[in-house]
Structure formats: structure tokens, C-alpha cells
Amino acid sequence: MSGLKIKEKTIVVPGEILAAGMDYLPSFGTYREGDNIRAGRLGIAQVEGKVIKLIPVSGRYLPKRGDMIIGKIIDVSMSGWRVEINSPYSAMLMTKEATNEFIDKGANLTRIYNFDDYIVCGITNVSSQKLVDLTMRGPGLRKLRGGRIIEVNTHKVPRIIGKSGSMVGMIKHATGVNIIVGQNGLVWLNSEEPAMEVLAVETIRKIEAEAHIAGLTDRIKEFLEKKTGKKIELGSEQREERKDFERKEFENGNGESQ
Amino acid sequence: MIIDKRKFIDVLAKGIRFDGRKPDEFRKVKIEYGVTRSAEGSARVTLGETIVIAGVKMEVSKPYPDTPDQGGLMVGAELLPLASPEYESGPPGDWAVEVARVVDRGIRESHSIDVKKLLIRKAELAWTVIADMCVINDAGNILDAASIAVLAAMRDTKFPKLVGDVVDYKTITKEKLPIKETPVAVTVYKIGKELFVDPTNEEEGLADARLTITTIEDGTLCSLQKGGESPLSVDEIDKMIDIAVKHAKVLRKSL
Numbered sequence: 001m002s003g004l005k006i007k008e009k010t011i012v013v014p015g016e017i018l019a020a021g022m023d024y025l026p027s028f029g030t031y032r033e034g035d036n037i038r039a040g041r042l043g044i045a046q047v048e049g050k051v052i053k054l055i056p057v058s059g060r061y062l063p064k065r066g067d068m069i070i071g072k073i074i075d076v077s078m079s080g081w082r083v084e085i086n087s088p089y090s091a092m093l094m095t096k097e098a099t100n101e102f103i104d105k106g107a108n109l110t111r112i113y114n115f116d117d118y119i120v121c122g123i124t125n126v127s128s129q130k131l132v133d134l135t136m137r138g139p140g141l142r143k144l145r146g147g148r149i150i151e152v153n154t155h156k157v158p159r160i161i162g163k164s165g166s167m168v169g170m171i172k173h174a175t176g177v178n179i180i181v182g183q184n185g186l187v188w189l190n191s192e193e194p195a196m197e198v199l200a201v202e203t204i205r206k207i208e209a210e211a212h213i214a215g216l217t218d219r220i221k222e223f224l225e226k227k228t229g230k231k232i233e234l235g236s237e238q239r240e241e242r243k244d245f246e247r248k249e250f251e252n253g254n255g256e257s258q
Numbered sequence: 259m260i261i262d263k264r265k266f267i268d269v270l271a272k273g274i275r276f277d278g279r280k281p282d283e284f285r286k287v288k289i290e291y292g293v294t295r296s297a298e299g300s301a302r303v304t305l306g307e308t309i310v311i312a313g314v315k316m317e318v319s320k321p322y323p324d325t326p327d328q329g330g331l332m333v334g335a336e337l338l339p340l341a342s343p344e345y346e347s348g349p350p351g352d353w354a355v356e357v358a359r360v361v362d363r364g365i366r367e368s369h370s371i372d373v374k375k376l377l378i379r380k381a382e383l384a385w386t387v388i389a390d391m392c393v394i395n396d397a398g399n400i401l402d403a404a405s406i407a408v409l410a411a412m413r414d415t416k417f418p419k420l421v422g423d424v425v426d427y428k429t430i431t432k433e434k435l436p437i438k439e440t441p442v443a444v445t446v447y448k449i450g451k452e453l454f455v456d457p458t459n460e461e462e463g464l465a466d467a468r469l470t471i472t473t474i475e476d477g478t479l480c481s482l483q484k485g486g487e488s489p490l491s492v493d494e495i496d497k498m499i500d501i502a503v504k505h506a507k508v509l510r511k512s513l
Contacts, residue, residue: 194275198276198278
């Protein structure tokens, strides 16, 4: 009784047997127990050659090296800041990664980042013990001022960003709202036009709800055109340049795949 | 959602809120009657995502010595831990006591219930109206939702049958609880110099001050309850009362 036990791209629940025998190899989100490969979380199973992997549909954010995230300062210590990153693990931002400027020994670190400040930062390393290291050195990494932050399902983030930033680029273009999408499911929005900000939030919620239905980009385009009353041209200008941190992500194949 | 206080004030001045509503716009109100079987009267109020259930029990007891010709009224509030991450199980906290007090005062001081009609035998036996509310989900503006839920539950209440001096809760008579007025509480919040109603959780947390205003049909004030650290000027209170009277009228229609 060996071989695949499920059809490809079906939703599986934790503990479900995906394959029996040694013909397949467990990958992300799956594990081997005896002869069987089982699902480790709720998600969609994918078979690539001999490798079975699982794309989670729910659950908390798990930090990954190279991700650009939005975090909140929860502690200021002698050598850096502890950051809450909407994940089971908190992260550490060391002083030498905090700014490009020189920080005096014994300087008051709250002057740079204080409690409850929100920052856009990158993950430089995640150890096997899940100690997360952050950096503020990189393009687009900064402290956030004003605006609002909403929480979205972290597994829908690739859909919100779209292929090389096309989806979020379209929302930005149509509404004129400044948007930063963190891989950890926190989205920062800011605009001078509050009505447009409301529309941008509405659009993101729509993407989140309909992420699994085909033809998402066209539907969102139609939705935005109807709401703003302006025509959106899907051209090269929407495929705007993403920050280095995210681009690396897409090269690793974590972006939207259709 | 996490929002910046200064930005909230700026945006409010432009006449729009973070969820797209106008400053003086309520979320959708829905009232359902008779939602629990064990209470003599009950109602579930849905205000946007906020849900409050209120139930009324009728009991007989000896009237208080200082009011031998009157029945009694008791209002209690329970904030269930499932309603919000802020709430804990255990004895009622400050906020639960305040919610119950504000609702109680609105009903008591409007003289909505004809307490003399609750008397069975002078100085010996009278009905006591016990209204309890449970907050099922706290998405902001518990005060207004609770007040209207208790009022709706009371309007739904029918007396159980009295056999001798004992209540037979299994038989419900057709006689309704005598409610004369419709006291509706509307809480007006202040942030910076702006006034707004029906806050969400985030807005509630940012507001500087609030004033709960209970009015009856003809616009008579029954009770006021001020909260928050910031002071209110006479002008602001006047404005708040106007807003409250206006919204109470709309809310009354959904009863």
C-alpha cells in the first residue's frame, strides 16, 4: 500500500496521511511518521516530483530570513530593542543594526526607537531555537509615523502583494494611499484622503476573502474602477519596483504563483 | 486595527472615520425579542459587531421598609471573557459595575416602570424586576447597546402566574410589565475638539472623554454619566445633548 493517498491541491487537515511508503519525501508543513507522510497543519497539499509540500491556509506567522515585516517595540534593553512581530516568537533588533549613524556607548536608546513605536524591518536571521534577528539597514526600512495598521491573514500576504508587487501597486495607483505590506500580516496604510484609505482597506479585505478564487486581479481592478470612477491601465508602471528585501523573497519563489 | 491618535483627530475633522462612517453615524442596529426561554422577557441587540443579550426575571419579595408600596428594580451586567480579550472571568469589575449603573439609572430616573403597580400586598409582597445583560461580543459602545437591550427585554416581559405567594414560572400570563417611557442612552465621545458617537473598540480606547445621555420620548433628560479624563465645557455638553436626543429618536424607532 504505497503511493500517494490524496489528490494534488486538495485541502488537508493536520494528521492526514498524504502518502505511504518511501516513494515520496516530506517537505514544508509535512512530516514522516513510520511509513507515512502526514500533514502538519491545515493547508493545500502540493506534489512536486517526489516532494510533498503544504501551503498553509491559516495559522500564525513564522519568521523567515529575508522577510520584510512590521513590528512593534516592546522592550528597550542595553544592547537593543525587543520587537513584537505578530508571531509566536519575538525578535531582537541590535544597536549596530538599528541605524547607519553612530550610537554612543550608553546613549539613551529610547531616543531612536521608543516603546510602542512601529518599525518596518527585515529579518536577517532565524536560528534553530527561533531567535529572530532584525535589521533596519536596507532600503525602505524605517520607523512608521501616523497612518493605521491593519492585521491580515499572513498566508494571504503574497496575494495582496501580487506578482512582483502588481496588486498592491494597483491599489496604491488607484487610491493614492501609501501602503506597506509586512510579510507577518501587518499592513500599514497612510493617506491625506481618509476616504481613499477606507477604500484601500476595503480592497485588501476583499483580496483576503477572495484570494482562492481565480481571476482575482481582474475582479479587484473592476472593483477599484467602480469605486473610484477612474479607469486603471494595467501597465508596466503598476509593476512598481519592490524593495530589495521583498524582491529576494520573490526570487525564492514565495510570491504569488498562479 | 492600530491607529494613531493625532491622525484620528485630523481625519475626524474632515468628517470621516476609520471605518468610513461619519462622526455622528451609528452602525446598524438590530433588535430581536424573546431570545431566551428561561427569562420572562429577553432581547438580543446587535450594533455592528457588538452583541448584547438582556434578560428579565420577575421575583416576588418583601418591599423595602422605606418604600412599602413599591416593587423593586435590579440591573446587573456581565462582561463575558469571550466578548473581548480585555475581560476576565470572576467578580464584576469597575466597567461592568458602571455599565449596570448607567443602565439602571436611566430606567429608574425616567420612572419607566410603574413601581406602584408591582405591589401585591402593602409592606408584605411585591414584584422585583431583575434585568441582567450579557455582553456576547464587545466591538465598542457597550453602554448604548446594553441600555437598549435592557429596555427591549423589559418591553418583552410578561408576568408569570402567581399561585398564592409563590411564583409559577412555568405559566406565563398575558399581562405585560407596565413600561411607560422609553429611556434610550446615547453616549457621545470627545477626542480633541471633535465629537462622535458609536465608537469601535479602537476609537473607544483613544477618546478623551465621554458623556452618556439618557433621554425619553419627549427629550427630557433622565441621567448623565461622564467618563474619561478630559473635561467638558458647557457648550460641548449642550452639543452632546442635542446629538444624543437626535440619535435616541432614531434608535427608538428600531425598538
